Amino acid sequence: MVKAWFMNDTDEDQKLEHHLDPVQMVDLDYLDEHGVKYWQIDADNYKEEGLLDKIRKERGYSYEDVISISKDKLPNYEEKIKSFFQEHLHTDEEIRFILDGSGYFDFRDRQGRWVRIAMEKNDLIVLPAGIYHRFTLDTKNYIKAMRLFVGEPVWTAHYRPADDLPCRREYLRSLVKA
Template identity: 50%
Template sequence: MKAYYFDNVEGDQRLPHFDSALPPVSQSDLAKYGVLYWHIPIDQDGNWEQAIDQIAAERSYKNRDIINVSKTGLGDLYESKIKSFFEEHMHEDEEIRYILDGAGFFDVRSPQKDEWIRVHVDQGDLLVLPAGIYHRFTLDEGDYIKAMRLFKDEPKWTPYNRSADTDANQHRVTYLQTFAA
């Protein structure tokens, strides 16, 4: 995992958009915004599965599925899905992703300065975004990611695109009360 401030330069969203003049973002900086991270290498012995099961039990994740985001995996829906994933949105639940293969970028909004922080994730990275945080996702130049999604309840993925209504959503308000101080 590598995290840094997004450079906001126009261009392909799949490019790194890294500017070395901007300060780096550490794992502890991300935690101040409620973003949690673990690196759990995938091994042949299945130790990674035990580690995921342990975190799932500790955090009350009861369900999981696998998503394959690629041209092959999504077929005719690929372009529309990639576009919708990159729309700034929030969820009323945590977004939990364990990367099994491939790589991509999660961009999260810092609540204090309203700036994008780009988080590059690849195989073995587990990222948890808190309910109410504005974020977006895109693949990197590899155009492929296979991820395990974990859920506290029944699997669902309901995005609420950023708007005045979403700003007033109770999950967003609670997020700001908790992490924008």
């Protein structure tokens, strides 16, 4: 099951856990209140299991690809890791299904605090359009993930501040309703 917590503000290596002292975990309900969706799916048997296909149909995900992130598998690794960790948002959902390895997705909650989500094999996460977030590997330095999209993929990251984008305003309105 996924683990998530409020992060400390240190400048330590981004690949470390960054727990507060004392540790303050958050639950799935807290993620859901921020529009973050989570499922656990068997990465070795997802085709037979059928849950991923059900989610794809319900949410309209029609495109997929697979990315492996490690020093020896991703061209321009250092540059890409830095760009993934810059706070940004997208105009579409960000959907990742972890097939192997592990890493962290961080997002800003409604008070502007960072929440770190530890992702590992079998985790599927959906970050809503308009949420400020970032990604980094953990100390194992490897992740393999399926990326899903509605229609053709849009890779554009809008770095903070991007509060004037319609997707950001809509996201903030959704938090008021929740």
